[in-house]
Amino acid sequence: MRLKIINDFDIQKQARELGVSVWQTPSFLFFVMGIVIIIAMTAVYSISKYYDSPEILIMTESGVVISLFIVGNFIIRNIEIMAISNKVKSEFVSVASHQLKTPLSEVSWKLELLMAKYSQGLTEKQHEILDSVNKSNDKMKRLVNDLLDVARIEQSNFYLGSESVDLNKIVEEAAVDYRDLARAKGVEIEVSTDRFLPSFQGDQRKLELMVGNLVSNAVKYMNKKGKVRIVSNFNPSKKQVQVCVEDNGVGIPDSQQKKIFEKFFRSDNVVKYQTEGTGLGLYIAKNIADKSGGDLWFESKENVGSKFCFILPVK
Numbered sequence: 129m130r131l132k133i134i135n136d137f138d139i140q141k142q143a144r145e146l147g148v149s150v151w152q153t154p155s156f157l158f159f160v161m162g163i164v165i166i167i168a169m170t171a172v173y174s175i176s177k178y179y180d181s182p183e184i185l186i187m188t189e190s191g192v193v194i195s196l197f198i199v200g201n202f203i204i205r206n207i208e209i210m211a212i213s214n215k216v217k218s219e220f221v222s223v224a225s226h227q228l229k230t231p232l233s234e235v236s237w238k239l240e241l242l243m244a245k246y247s248q249g250l251t252e253k254q255h256e257i258l259d260s261v262n263k264s265n266d267k268m269k270r271l272v273n274d275l276l277d278v279a280r281i282e283q284s285n286f287y288l289g290s291e292s293v294d295l296n297k298i299v300e301e302a303a304v305d306y307r308d309l310a311r312a313k314g315v316e317i318e319v320s321t322d323r324f325l326p327s328f329q330g331d332q333r334k335l336e337l338m339v340g341n342l343v344s345n346a347v348k349y350m351n352k353k354g355k356v357r358i359v360s361n362f363n364p365s366k367k368q369v370q371v372c373v374e375d376n377g378v379g380i381p382d383s384q385q386k387k388i389f390e391k392f393f394r395s396d397n398v399v400k401y402q403t404e405g406t407g408l409g410l411y412i413a414k415n416i417a418d419k420s421g422g423d424l425w426f427e428s429k430e431n432v433g434s435k436f437c438f439i440l441p442v443k
């Protein structure tokens with residue numbers, strides 16, 4: 129509790145995070161406002177005590193109101209500037225990502241065409257190069273899609289579709305998708321699905337994204353041989369489906385757990401050895417779970433492992 133209050137008033141940290149100077153941070157401005165109010169009250173009190181004149185009192189009070197109005201206006205202006213720059217930044221990300229999407233898709237089509245039509249004449253080395261170009265292109269497409277989702281979330285344009293979803297199938301497919309990567313790291317993926325899990329209305333692509341992210345993280349953040357367990361369940365009384373992805377990997381340090389669903393956040397213990405990652409996956413996943421009327425949460429212990437679970441309502 130004490131730490132939280134100190135943290136809230138760490139003005140320099142807030143300035144760094146917001147990218148503004150110290151005197152422009154909301155905490156500093158509210159602090160100034162508080163001081164001005166205290167000084168103004170004391171001044172009005174003293175003046176009313178020493179001068180028994182209603183004119184002087186009215187003038188002092190008017191002065192107080194004007195200075196409060198000036199400081200208040202200054203605070204509002206600064207908050208407005210921050211809100212506008214945040215909006216401009218989201219729009220820039222959205223436009224840039226849209227513009228990148230078309231050429232990236234074009235590269236994909238051309239590569240597919242090249243592989244389908246002319247692959248027989250290529251040497252093994254040329255195949256390897258094409259394969260690596262294809263993988264890099266896929267990575268960029270995923271990043272662009274993530275950035276577009278982030279921009280949509282920030283602009284309140286993040287909508288979910290509604291179609292019949294078979295969550296067990298999504299879980300099984302995610303396990304297949306990451307099995308090769310897991311095998312290469314000496315990680316076993318075990319799937320246990322509830323055969324009574326009903327299909328329900330949801331956004332198939334977004335749920336694939338969420339499950340894929342949890343499974344890929346569980347495999348990615350394993351620095352030794354280990355096991356990833358994916359379990360699905362149905363709770364008929366609450367009409368909820370639940371999926372948990374558990375690993376015995378590097379875990380998340382206690383001090384950083386509260387930041388895990390913030391965008392671009394990556395914990396210190398993983399950035400040292402796993403350079404691949406943007407810190408966007410869980411931010412998007414949390415939004416998908418929330419927007420679906422469900423929830424996403426986790427338990428984790430550094431050097432022991434993590435368990436990420438989500439529930440979704442069955443409508």
Ligand code: ADP
Pocket residue numbers: 341345346349375377378379380388393394395396398404405406407408409410411433434
């Ligand atoms: P990314 O994996 O691209 O960095 P995410 O948003 O998916 O982005 O995850 C954010 C951060 O949360 C990761 O960088 C890592 O620090 C931590 N994290 C997520 N899942 C796990 C996990 N299963 N084990 C340990 N740390 C994890």
